[in-house]
Amino acid sequence: MRGLQLSLNQTQKIRLQKALETLEYLSSKANSNASVTVADTIPVNYEDGVLKGHGTAENDGEVVATLCGVVERVNKLIYVRTLRARYKPEIGDIIVGRVIEVAPKRWRLEINFSQDAVLMLSSMNLPDGIQRRRTAVDELNMRSIFEENDVICAEVRGFQHDGSLHLQARSEKYGKIERGQLLTVAPYLVKRRKQHFHHLEQYGIDLILGCNGFIWVGEHVEAKDDMIEDRASKSEQQNAKSSKYSMSLEEQEKTYTPLETRQNICRTANAVRVLSSLGFSITVEVIIETVELSISLNLDIHEMLGAEFCVLVAEGEAERRRRLMKKKG
């Protein structure tokens, strides 16, 4: 098990084993075992014609896997869906990334892909909200929008001719995210869905499940309307007193996160940590369920990373999937 170092006692070991066996049993019922490893031959019916997709190669007239994963067949197409691998971008994916460089007219972002992603200054809305050409002044002020090490949420725009990956952030919901935790999980655990932004009202937090396996848990921010008008005056203020110590009381209050919210952030983050170290797919429903389980057990936040809770989550997941199976019939 990656990530967590657990010291399970004998009963916990057996319980975890049993829960995992149940999961194995349930999933073996759902799909025929189609997992392959590197250099395994994939059985195909050549009469129907074959289209070789990702993770396959031809060797002596046989279709051979070049990756470890699960064989997927869509009509003629045969490809191998990888499990543990780096993120593979698709257009329209919502991702979370970290700025590593401010370059001319662009930011470079680390997004767990084989290259750095590029966010052009021209492919994002300016803070003043006006549509116009980007001037040299805008370019000089790029650091006032995003700096190095800022965490950013954006959308995949596509590949450029030179093979680089471009992002865009043309909406209020994209942009810099603050006051929270960034977690990294294996990208195969996050599924593409309609919704990747979630507001958990009961905890007052925002949850962004980036398709690249970067998960953001942070304080809820209202989609600000005041941003447009206030920015100009605010940036003047900031220039006037750039040092942190001279922040006015009002401003301090603005950046202050209540203790309860901070605790909720930590609790949710730990739920994600437990789920990812167990290798369960990460969705909002499962995260909320895990958080509620920890609250109902009256567990402290740090206890969520302990052995007992881990076993409980595994058992809960087994139970949940069993119920789902029954519902399906």
Next chain:
Amino acid sequence: MEFVSPEGFRLDGRRPMEMRQIRAEIGAVANADGSAVFEMGNTKVIAAVYGPREVQNRSQQINDQALVRCEYSMANFSTGDRMRKPKGDRRSTEISMVIRQTMEACIMTNLMPRSQIDIFVQVLQADGGTRSACINAATLALADAGIPMRDLVTSCSAGYLNSTPLLDLNYVEDSAGGPDVTVGILPKLDKVTLLQMDARLPIDMFENVMQLAIEGCKAVANYIREVLQENTKQLECRRGT
């Protein structure tokens, strides 16, 4: 010195054609993209793979394929007497290069242009055959990192002492000064990617020794495949649908 007793046993109680016990474990390094521990008897090696990721040194970037780098080192505590300088000497640079070339031959580098793959292997316990163990560990780690490969690479060594071909030499047999043949193969494609030998060996015996090493490689390949299969199955069923 007698390396094979009249009863046909080696110093550690193995038969001449017997391998040491092998054990592999995937996922030893939490932060790496792929990692593995590989043991052959008392030899224990850990490998970590990072990438494909952005090339660190822009001038090394290759426009149509990935850059593969490898670093081999031995832990200070890996040998009988403590090592002063665990890496950077001539021996480890040579082994780094050997591992890099062997792995590069099987990675489909053309699928990941303008990126770099880093392989780090460290010997935790050295008892002969570290070269082979490193290659086996690196294969497992690459497969775990989801890097496309033409085939698995597996490696095994064989030697010739007391006019008997011996499979999978340990440290004592290795340091006896006899020939030591390290072979790396692609088991599915049935190709040799690595062949090294120090000391001399009569040509008619060489065939036999090499054949023995290839048999060893195939046995390792079967085991590695089993481990990977088990790991993939487990990941998939835990993830659920």
